Every structure is written in structure tokens, then in C-alpha cells.
Amino acid sequence: MPTLDLLGSKKTGLTLVLLSLGLFGLASLREPETVVKAVVRRQLHALPPYVLSTDSDRFLGLVLEPLCPPPPDQRLLRTPVRAVASCTEPDPTDGSVTARLRPGLRLHRKALTSAEVVPLLEAWAERAKGIDLPIPWETIRVEGAASVRFIPSRPADGANMRLRLAEVVIVDQDGTCRRGTGAWREVACLPDGTSPSESPHWKEVPPALRDIGAVTDLAVLERRSGLLGRKRILVIGLDYNAIAVEPAGESPTDVERSQALAGAVFDALGATTGAPLHLLRGFEGDQVQRIEALRVESSGHTWELFNRTGSRTAWAVANPGLDEVNRRWLLNEVRRAVNNPAWFDGYGGPSVRSLLPSVYTPVHFVPPPADLAWPDSWPETIPRTLLTHTFWEPLARRVHGLSDLRHHVPLQINPTSSEATFRNAGKYALSILTVEALDRSHPTRTLENLLVWLPRAEHKALHREADRLMAQDAEGQLDRQAFERLLTSLDAYIVPLSSPPIYFAVHQDLQGWDAYAERLDPDDVRLRSRWFRNAEWWSYGLFGLGLLALVTTWRVRQDRRERAAAVQRQVDGFHHDLTSPLSAIRAEADHLLTQRGLSDPIAEVARTVDLEAQKAIQLVDDMKVWVDPNAALRMERTLQTRLWAQGMEPELQHLRARATADGVDLRLDLPASGTEIEAAIGPSTCRRLIQNLLDNAYKFRKPGNPVEIRVRLNQTKGYAVLVFEDRGIGFDQDRASSSYFEGGVRGQRALDAGISGQGIGLRIVKDLVEGVGGEVALLQSQDPTRIEVRLPLALPKEQP
Amino acid sequence: MILFVDDETARSARWREAVAERWTVEHLDSVEKALAAFGDSQKMQEVLLVVLDLAMYTAPPMTDKETDLGRLTGDALRKRLRASGWKGPIIVLTNSRDDIIRQSVERDGDTFTRKPETVPSAFVEVVRGRLHS
Numbered sequence: 001m002p003t004l005d006l007l008g009s010k011k012t013g014l015t016l017v018l019l020s021l022g023l024f025g026l027a028s029l030r031e032p033e034t035v036v037k038a039v040v041r042r043q044l045h046a047l048p049p050y051v052l053s054t055d056s057d058r059f060l061g062l063v064l065e066p067l068c069p070p071p072p073d074q075r076l077l078r079t080p081v082r083a084v085a086s087c088t089e090p091d092p093t094d095g096s097v098t099a100r101l102r103p104g105l106r107l108h109r110k111a112l113t114s115a116e117v118v119p120l121l122e123a124w125a126e127r128a129k130g131i132d133l134p135i136p137w138e139t140i141r142v143e144g145a146a147s148v149r150f151i152p153s154r155p156a157d158g159a160n161m162r163l164r165l166a167e168v169v170i171v172d173q174d175g176t177c178r179r180g181t182g183a184w185r186e187v188a189c190l191p192d193g194t195s196p197s198e199s200p201h202w203k204e205v206p207p208a209l210r211d212i213g214a215v216t217d218l219a220v221l222e223r224r225s226g227l228l229g230r231k232r233i234l235v236i237g238l239d240y241n242a243i244a245v246e247p248a249g250e251s252p253t254d255v256e257r258s259q260a261l262a263g264a265v266f267d268a269l270g271a272t273t274g275a276p277l278h279l280l281r282g283f284e285g286d287q288v289q290r291i292e293a294l295r296v297e298s299s300g301h302t303w304e305l306f307n308r309t310g311s312r313t314a315w316a317v318a319n320p321g322l323d324e325v326n327r328r329w330l331l332n333e334v335r336r337a338v339n340n341p342a343w344f345d346g347y348g349g350p351s352v353r354s355l356l357p358s359v360y361t362p363v364h365f366v367p368p369p370a371d372l373a374w375p376d377s378w379p380e381t382i383p384r385t386l387l388t389h390t391f392w393e394p395l396a397r398r399v400h401g402l403s404d405l406r407h408h409v410p411l412q413i414n415p416t417s418s419e420a421t422f423r424n425a426g427k428y429a430l431s432i433l434t435v436e437a438l439d440r441s442h443p444t445r446t447l448e449n450l451l452v453w454l455p456r457a458e459h460k461a462l463h464r465e466a467d468r469l470m471a472q473d474a475e476g477q478l479d480r481q482a483f484e485r486l487l488t489s490l491d492a493y494i495v496p497l498s499s500p501p502i503y504f505a506v507h508q509d510l511q512g513w514d515a516y517a518e519r520l521d522p523d524d525v526r527l528r529s530r531w532f533r534n535a536e537w538w539s540y541g542l543f544g545l546g547l548l549a550l551v552t553t554w555r556v557r558q559d560r561r562e563r564a565a566a567v568q569r570q571v572d573g574f575h576h577d578l579t580s581p582l583s584a585i586r587a588e589a590d591h592l593l594t595q596r597g598l599s600d601p602i603a604e605v606a607r608t609v610d611l612e613a614q615k616a617i618q619l620v621d622d623m624k625v626w627v628d629p630n631a632a633l634r635m636e637r638t639l640q641t642r643l644w645a646q647g648m649e650p651e652l653q654h655l656r657a658r659a660t661a662d663g664v665d666l667r668l669d670l671p672a673s674g675t676e677i678e679a680a681i682g683p684s685t686c687r688r689l690i691q692n693l694l695d696n697a698y699k700f701r702k703p704g705n706p707v708e709i710r711v712r713l714n715q716t717k718g719y720a721v722l723v724f725e726d727r728g729i730g731f732d733q734d735r736a737s738s739s740y741f742e743g744g745v746r747g748q749r750a751l752d753a754g755i756s757g758q759g760i761g762l763r764i765v766k767d768l769v770e771g772v773g774g775e776v777a778l779l780q781s782q783d784p785t786r787i788e789v790r791l792p793l794a795l796p797k798e799q800p
Numbered sequence: 801m802i803l804f805v806d807d808e809t810a811r812s813a814r815w816r817e818a819v820a821e822r823w824t825v826e827h828l829d830s831v832e833k834a835l836a837a838f839g840d841s842q843k844m845q846e847v848l849l850v851v852l853d854l855a856m857y858t859a860p861p862m863t864d865k866e867t868d869l870g871r872l873t874g875d876a877l878r879k880r881l882r883a884s885g886w887k888g889p890i891i892v893l894t895n896s897r898d899d900i901i902r903q904s905v906e907r908d909g910d911t912f913t914r915k916p917e918t919v920p921s922a923f924v925e926v927v928r929g930r931l932h933s
Contacts, residue, residue: 579895580808582916590922591817624897684897685899
């Protein structure tokens with residue numbers, strides 16, 4: 001029995017399944033685009049701690065995002081990152097700041113409301129307390145679904161709180177990893193006490209780094225990229241203190257360890273052309289020189305060196321107005337605090353004596369710090385205070401607490417604005433300040449900043465020398481020995497407290513690396529991908545089989561399409577060859593009927609011939625649908641037809657002509673004028689099904705009775721509904737109504753009435769209607785017989 | 801003058817005769833003749849309307865691909881005629897009930913009508929409608 005081409009639909013489904021499996025296989029096998037970033041030196045943890053230092057956390061904006069953008073007059077980052085919320089300026093009455101969460105804020109994949117944010121902020125505060133970081137707010141209040149209000153303990157602290165909110169992050173623990181609000185997520189983090197070699201990502205570490213034993217941590221950040229792609233950043237933490245002891249029993253010195261680590265790094269650099277090491281940061285001193293040499297020796301120039309830029313380095317500056325004895329005592333106490341080997345761990349920097357880049361000869365501070373006595377005298381005009389502003393409060397407290405400063409020099413923490421007033425007036429003994437490296441290329445710019453605290457009028461020689469050196473530098477002829485002497489002379493005034501500019505090496509093909517801000521651009525991390533890196537032989541085999549299945553399916557479908565096209569051409573040929581003579585017969589009848597003086601009997605014959613030819617043409621058209629419904633309906637789904645009473649006129653004319661010829665009283669009740677619905681069906685198909693249903697209603701009439709046909713048109717959800725009613729002989733009530741739509745079924749009533757036919761009319765209607773996505777049903781079998789056709793509504797036409 | 805392109809000479813005679821009662825009709829019974837006439841610009845200036853059958857045998861320079869093995873020869877001729885720059889009305893008169901071709905023809909502003917549904921007397925009205933539109 002001919003059916004709709006369901007097999008074709010199954011094939012399509014099978015192809016899609018295979019295609020999906022193939023793509024899934026590809027996605028599974030494909031190695032994500034990966035940046036491998038090695039953090040050299042004493043950053044024991046690959047990922048930054050919870051409390052962000054905006055200067056050193058170069059992952060800010062990837063996984064973790066700041067709660068508030070910095071205040072308009074503060075720029076903590078050269079390249080601003082998206083904040084979690086927009087934050088108001090402090091309220092003048094109570095100093096409160098309202099943070100309005102950005103729409104669609106999610107912690108990993110979970111949407112966040114303000115009520116859910118508060119516990120996360122409280123958890124952040126708990127962690128901050130654990131490391132003696134002051135909590136910016138005293139109270140948090142939820143204000144609506146998307147706002148949180150922070151209230152400080154005093155209204156005057158509002159400005160400081162607003163600044164500190166730019167340091168707060170919304171973060172949650174997820175196993176060993178953290179969940180943040182950024183587009184990236186931590187997908188692999190090493191649990192405490194676990195050796196990096198146990199990580200599944202261990203094999204991705206360049207062998208030269210792996211072998212040295214200096215890897216302390218591994219972590220992977222990942223984000224989706226496009227439909228199937230992923231981007232990854234593998235972060236490797238390196239520490240020379242972790243280097244194995246050799247020979248047995250003898251601990252290598254720091255210098256030996258540092259050299260061993262540098263050697264491994266250079267091996268990795270030299271061996272990584274085409275390998276996935278793309279970024280190393282944390283070099284200083286002779287390491288930079290050796291990398292520079294390596295770069296020059298390499299014909300490919302695959303590595304570039306940059307120094308850390310835009311970072312602020314904290315310095316303790318003794319008041320230049322103090323005499324040398326007082327300054328020496330103050331600076332000595334600072335050095336005692338920072339010369340603790342653990343000091344710089346908290347600030348991401350190394351425990352080295354020289355903190356200026358040793359590309360140039362290092363500054364030699366006075367080692368070791370002496371245990372000096374508190375000076376006998378102190379000038380009355382200069383307060384004995386350690387002055388700084390609120391941003392550096394934690395650092396100031398740490399220096400203060402680790403030295404004898406706590407017994408002699410009180411802390412004075414001021415808001416940023418008033419702190420400047422005290423400092424400019426020279427009302428301090430010691431001040432903690434920052435210097436910003438404004439130029440990416442040269443430490444003389446750092447020098448320029450340092451000299452800001454030494455008044456030019458009182459330190460003419462220093463400034464004159466600095467000017468001379470900077471002029472030399474601008475011409476590329478820096479006198480390095482003179483520069484060293486100048487830096488050494490600053491020892492009498494300044495002690496560095498946190499990391500200086502640190503150099504990093506970048507593979508030239510690294511994209512997404514903002515060298516100026518020293519951070520990865522989350523939206524532009526793009527590197528060479530290495531496909532199928534982890535694939536085993538079975539993966540290739542599976543992929544090959546999938547490919548073979550796809551090609552075979554494609555070939556089968558192609559063959560089937562060609563055969564279907566051939567069948568359709570044949571059907572079209574038969575249709576044409578049958579229709580053509582029938583049309584010619586109609587033309588002959590028409591010719592006769594248009595002759596003048598035609599006798600009535602001849603005219604009657606001509607009309608009968610014409611009607612019978614029309615019936616035959618209808619049958620031929622039906623046969624085409626019967627033989628290949630898909631061919632008849634191909635593309636018809638994209639067409640549309642207006643359903644209305646006037647649109648049925650050609651079929652009605654045909655019916656009236658038959659009724660006239662048969663002497664039958666035909667009574668038609670059509671949809672009201674003005675009822676018009678656009679249906680998603682081609683006009684020929686629509687005419688065919690209306691013709692068949694009208695023909696059915698007429699054909700199965702009760703002998704001797706008028707033929708009453710009622711057509712109704714209305715619209716329900718998504719469908720145009722045509723209802724055909726007639727008061728003919730109807731259908732057998734003891735049969736399932738659906739059986740009449742199966743084709744080849746003739747009812748007993750039709751047989752009893754002696755009405756000829758093949759039982760295919762309703763089958764044709766069903767094929768046509770279902771072919772365009774509609775439905776047909778026999779609602780009532782008799783008095784009246786009622787058939788309902790539901791056709792999908794046409795899509796609205798696009799406005800020009 | 802009306803050009804009537806149809807390779808079924810006998811079966812299309814009544815349509816031609818009906819039109820010929822009012823206008824001058826030239827019958828072209830092959831693709832070659834039709835293409836020759838379309839290429840004669842002087843002649844085409846006198847043509848008021850062109851009637852094209854759809855299914856006709858393919859002949860060079862037309863290809864089976866262009867005519868879908870002769871199933872759509874009339875439509876291919878129509879496109880060639882339009883490509884030549886002729887602006888007059890075209891009626892495709894066919895036995896086919898292909899809605900896709902109908903849509904393509906009507907989208908170009910031409911007329912698609914079926915022989916089984918348009919007897920010669922009705923066809924005269926279609927021609928008149930196109931000439932007076």
C-alpha cells in the first residue's frame with residue numbers, strides 16, 4: 001500500500017543522530033585551546049587567594065569579578081574589568097553604599113538574588129578576618145531582589161568603604177575549586193597536600209619544568225567557546241624552594257635553587273616552540289638577562305619579554321626632613337620587618353634584597369639590618385607617626401607589628417584625601433606610599449616616581465643626577481654605574497615593601513594577553529589548538545566508523561533522492577500524457593458549445609463529455625497524489641492559500657454544472673463573506689482537497705432528495721478549520737471512522753445505494769492534509785455527515 | 801501578434817483557434833523555432849503576448865538540466881525571453897499542476913493557467929485580461 005515517505009523521515013533522523021554522535025565525538029576528543037601559564041618564584045598557589053590584590057591578581061575578571069567598580073576618581077586597574085554590581089557613591093547621611101546587581105548575575109550557572117549574595121559576602125568577611133583584613137562594612141541589608149546596601153560603622157568611613165568594595169568578590173567553594181561570577185570557571189584545582197604529579201594535568205606541564213621538581217601547584221581555568229569549543233588556561237605554580245635536594249643530604253642554597261629553576265625555565269622556553277607553554281611570569285635579575293640572550297639566539301624570536309606594568313609598588317619613605325640618624329632608625333625597622341623570608345609571600349613577590357629590576361645593577365641595602373637603639377632626639381616639628389591611607393592599612397599594620405615601630409611610632413591611617421594633606425605638609429615620620437610605573441620599558445621611570453618624595457629644593461644633587469640619567473635613557477645611552485649609584489643613594493630615604501616590576505616572557509603567538517595590564521583578556525584567549533591530543537587508537541577507530549556511517553548514509557540518501565526524482569519525472573510524464581488528451585477533449589466540447597446554432601441534443605452531449613472529462617482529470621490528479629504524495633506535496637508546505645467562500649468558486653461551478661446536468665437540486669451554505677483565513681497549503685493542493693470533499697458530499701447524496709452541503713470556516717489555536725456537512729447517505733455507524741481514510745474501503749451504505757467508486761477520495765484528502773501538517777476527522781457519520789479538516793495557519797508575511 | 805509555443809500541435813489547436821478569432825496568432829511547434837523567434841528583435845517588437853506550453857522536448861542550445869528533462873521547458877524559455885529584455889506579457893498554459901512553478905511564474909508577474917481548468921473560451925478572457933492590464 002502506498003504510504004507517506006516515513007522511511008525518508010527516519011533516514012533523516014538517523015543521519016542527524018549519526019551527525020550528532022560524530023560531533024559529540026569530535027567535541028570529546030578535541031583538546032581545548034590552552035594557554036599554559038607558569039607562575040615562577042614564590043607564588044605557592046597557582047590561583048590567587050580569596051582576598052584580591054588588584055595589583056597582582058591577573059586573573060581578576062576571569063573567574064572572580066570585583067563587587068563594585070572602583071570609585072570614579074580611583075583606577076585600581078589599567079584595564080577595567082566588569083563588576084558584579086553598579087555601586088552608588090556614599091550616602092552623605094550615613095555613608096552607606098548601595099550595590100545594584102547586574103541583570104542575569106550567576107555564580108557559575110546559578111542565578112543570584114540579593115538575598116543569596118549576602119551569605120556569600122558574609123563568608124568573604126569571615127575569610128578576610130582570618131587574614132586580619134578589615135571588613136569594609138558594619139551592616140549589610142538586602143534591598144529588593146537585586147540590591148544590597150552596605151552601611152559603615154561611621155558615616156565618615158563611606159568613601160573608604162566604597163573603595164574597598166572594589167576589592168570584594170562574590171565567591172563560593174566548589175570542592176577544591178572556587179565558583180565565581182565570571183565567564184571562566186576553575187575546573188581543576190589541586191587539593192592541599194596533593195602532589196602536582198597526581199593531577200591529571202601533570203602531563204601537560206612542559207617536561208623541563210616537570211623534571212626539576214619545582215612545580216608546587218596546578219590549576220585549570222576553562223570557559224566555553226562557541227558551540228563545541230572550550231578554552232583553557234593551565235596555571236603552573238613554581239617555587240625554587242621545592243627543588244629536590246642534590247646531592248643527598250645537602251640542601252642547596254637559595255642561589256643554587258634559583259639557578260636550577262632558571263635553568264629549567266630556559267630549557268622549557270627553548271624547547272617549547274610548537275609546545276603549549278605560552279607565558280611565564282615572575283623573572284628578575286640574571287634570569288631576565290638569560291631569557292633575553294635566549295631570545296636573541298633564537299632565530300625564530302618566539303619569545304618576547306615584558307616587564308610588569310601598571311602595577312603599583314609599595315614603598316616606605318622616611319621623611320626627608322628628618323636627620324640621618326632618625327631616618328636610619330626608621331628605615332632599619334622597616335627592613336627588619338620585610339627581611340623576614342615569609343614577608344613577600346603575602347604580596348606575591350620574592351624574598352630578595354634588591355627589589356629594583358636587576359637588569360641594572362641591584363641596589364644594595366644595608367644587610368643585615370642592625371639592632372639600632374631608639375634615637376635620643378626627635379624634632380618637634382615632625383610627628384612620630386607612620387602615615388598612610390586606608391588602602392594600605394593592612395600593609396602598614398603588618399610592617400608596624402613586625403618591628404619596634406609599634407613601640408615608638410603610632411599608626412596614622414587617614415582617608416586618601418586627608419592623608420595627602422598631611423604628607424604634603426611633611427607631617428609624618430614614615431609614610432607608606434605607592435609608585436606607579438608609568439612607562440612599560442624602563443626602571444628610570446620608577447626612579448622618577450621615587451624622587452617625588454624628595455623635594456627638589458632640598459635634594460638638588462639627586463634630582464640633577466636623576467634628570468641627567470633619564471635624559472641619557474631617553475637617548476638609549478644610560479650610564480648604568482651612575483644609575484646604580486643613584487639608586488643606592490636612595491637607600492637613605494626609601495625601603496621597598498612589595499614586589500617591584502617583574503618581568504614575564506610571552507610566546508609571540510599568544511593572543512588575548514594584554515601586556516599593558518598584564519592580564520588575559522577573557523574574550524580573546526586564542527592559541528593554537530591541538531586536536532585529538534589525548535585520542536587513543538580506539539578513538540580514531542570510532543571516529544572513522546562514525547565518518548564511514550555518515551558518508552554511507554549520505555550516499556544512500558543521495559541515491560534515494562535520485563531515484564525519487566526519476567519516479568517523480570515518470571509520474572509527471574504519465575500525468576501529463578493522461579491529462580493532455582483529456583484537456584483536449586474538454587477543448588473540443590468547449591469548441592462545440594461555443595458554436596452558433598448548435599442543436600440542444602448536441603449541446604447536451606458536449607456538456608456531458610466536458611463533465612466526464614473533468615471527472616477523469618480529477619481522477620488523474622488524484623492518482624498522482626496516490627502514487628507519490630510526497631512528490632505532490634513537495635515544497636507545498638512553504639506556500640499559502642487564502643481560505644474564503646469566493647476561493648472555492650471554481651470547484652462550486654464545477655459542482656453546479658454537474659447538478660444541472662444530473663437534474664439535482666443543489667443547495668449550498670457557504671462561509672459568510674468576510675471570513676478569510678490564510679492557511680499553510682499550496683493552492684492546487686487546497687483546491688484538490690476541497691474538490692474531493694465537495695465531490696464526496698454530492699456523490700453520496702440520498703436519491704430524490706435535494707443535495708444540501710454546508711461549509712463552515714473558522715480559526716482555532718494555530719489552525720484554520722474547514723467543516724463540511726451534508727445530509728447524504730452518510731457512513732456506516734458500526735465501522736471505525738478512521739477506516740474510511742485508509743483507502744480502498746467502501747461503506748455498506750454506498751454499496752447498497754449502488755454508487756460506484758474506488759474508495760480513494762478520503763484517502764487522498766488525508767494524505768494531502770497530513771502532508772502539510774494538518775488533520776482530518778469524521779466528526780459525525782450521519783444526519784448530517786460532518787468532516788472536519790484542520791490546516792496549519794500560514795506564518796504572517798514579513799513587512800517590507 | 802501572439803506567439804503560441806506548443807509542440808502538441810493538434811491538441812492545442814482549439815486554444816489557438818479561439819485566440820485567433822480576435823488576434824493574429826503564430827504557432828511555433830518546437831523549441832528551436834521559439835528560440836529563433838525570440839532572437840529576432842524586429843519580430844518581437846510586433847509580438848503582443850507569448851503563450852508557452854510547459855512540458856516540451858528539449859532541443860539545443862537548451863540542456864536537459866535547464867529544462868529538467870523537458871518537464872519545465874516552457875519555464876526555461878520564459879526565463880530566456882525575460883533575460884533577452886522582452887517586456888511583454890507571458891502566459892504559461894500547461895497541463896501541469898505544479899504549484900512551485902506557478903509560484904515562480906507569478907512572482908515574475910507572468911500568468912500560469914492550466915489547460916484542464918481553462919477551456920479555450922475561458923482562455924480568450926485570460927488573454928484579453930493580460931493585454932488590457
